[in-house]
Amino acid sequence: AHGFLLKLITLLVVHGLIGRSWAMVFVSGGYSVKIYDNQPGQSAKAVAEIRKQLEELQEAHMLRGELEATKQLALLSSHEDLATALEGAFFIQECVFEQLEVKQSVFQDIERLVGKDVILSSSTSCLVPSKVFSKVQNRSRCLVSHPVNPPYYVKLVELVPHPETAAAVMDTTHFLMTKVGQAPVRLRKEIDGFALNRVQAAIIAESWRLVQDGVISVEDIDLVMSEGLGMRYAFIGPMETMHLNAPAGLEDYMKRYGEGIRRILTSFGPVPDFSGSEGAKSIVNEMCQLIPGDQQHLSARMERRDQLLMGLAQLKKDD
Numbered sequence: 496a497h498g499f500l501l502k503l504i505t506l507l508v509v510h511g512l513i514g515r516s517w518a519m520v521f522v523s524g525g526y527s528v529k530i531y532d533n534q535p536g537q538s539a540k541a542v543a544e545i546r547k548q549l550e551e552l553q554e555a556h557m558l559r560g561e562l563e564a565t566k567q568l569a570l571l572s573s574h575e576d577l578a579t580a581l582e583g584a585f586f587i588q589e590c591v592f593e594q595l596e597v598k599q600s601v602f603q604d605i606e607r608l609v610g611k612d613v614i615l616s617s618s619t620s621c622l623v624p625s626k627v628f629s630k631v632q633n634r635s636r637c638l639v640s641h642p643v644n645p646p647y648y649v650k651l652v653e654l655v656p657h658p659e660t661a662a663a664v665m666d667t668t669h670f671l672m673t674k675v676g677q678a679p680v681r682l683r684k685e686i687d688g689f690a691l692n693r694v695q696a697a698i699i700a701e702s703w704r705l706v707q708d709g710v711i712s713v714e715d716i717d718l719v720m721s722e723g724l725g726m727r728y729a730f731i732g733p734m735e736t737m738h739l740n741a742p743a744g745l746e747d748y749m750k751r752y753g754e755g756i757r758r759i760l761t762s763f764g765p766v767p768d769f770s771g772s773e774g775a776k777s778i779v780n781e782m783c784q785l786i787p788g789d790q791q792h793l794s795a796r797m798e799r800r801d802q803l804l805m806g807l808a809q810l811k812k813d814d
């Protein structure tokens with residue numbers, strides 16, 4: 496059914512991490528990728544950076560896909576001209592700055608240059624499709640494919656349709672993402688924050704309030720997640736967790752615990768003030784005592800995070 500898929504993808508990157516990660520993910524699945532950036536030299540720089548990373552990943556036996564690094568690199572090219580970059584592509588993944596006007600005009604330019612069956616996909620995490628694609632004529636071919644950072648190890652991709660997006664466009668994108676080893680989920684309609692960031696915001700808000708109200712320290716609330724909830728959530732979500740936590744499944748769980756959950760939910764405080772207030776400053780200070788907020792310390796912790804995620808990704812492969 497997907498025989499019409501040409502193996503060519505164009506990535507529009509503005510020297511970002513996400514664009515480079517997408518390129519690595521797509522070439523790992525055997526797709527040709529053309530990288531374009533409107534700043535001269537940036538797309539070539541991205542390819543050089545990806546070469547280095549793919550070689551390191553191969554060295555560490557962490558390279559994704561069936562092909563070796565040199566074969567994956569051969570699928571990659573950089574372009575200085577938008578029309579050339581788009582030529583022959585069946586799928587365009589945009590990864591430019593999170594600025595509505597920029598994205599709108601980029602998609603306007605792209606639409607003029609591509610055939611009518613080309614899928615236009617945006618990496619945005621904070622703009623809904625009806626805004627991003629408002630200047631595109633044929634919006635049935637448009638959707639958001641929102642990755643999670645870093646996409647090479649965290650595989651979720653949220654597929655978010657525009658109200659006019661064709662079912663076939665969602666299906667093709669779902670197929671493509673699965674083919675390259677990502678884990679796509681479909682939203683049935685657009686909503687601010689999509690699913691991931693809405694759930695994340697709920698967790699952030701209650702964690703923040705618990706620290707601010709003096710219930711728990713910054714260090715310990717992070718442990719509640721990393722040593723508690725997170726242990727399960729790497730493999731099963733909140734719905735299955737509940738289903739498995741009562742003798743007769745979810746309905747039984749809610750009979751036993753639903754009232755308690757409702758009581759807790761109604762005791763939640765208001766949306767926190769995340770910056771400016773004294774409380775916020777003291778939370779930031781507490782965090783910075785654990786991990787100083789300078790470049791050197793943060794980079795070291797990011798590297799650690801990516802190493803650990805790599806190991807977890809490996810473990811999940813055998814799951």
Ligand SMILES: *[C@@H]1O[C@H](CO)[C@@H](O)[C@H](O)[C@H]1NC(C)=O
Nearest residue numbers: 611612613633635636661664
């Ligand atoms: C609009 O996009 C859809 C999905 O890619 C395509 O099938 C259709 O032919 C396009 N319509 C026009 C008028 O270009």
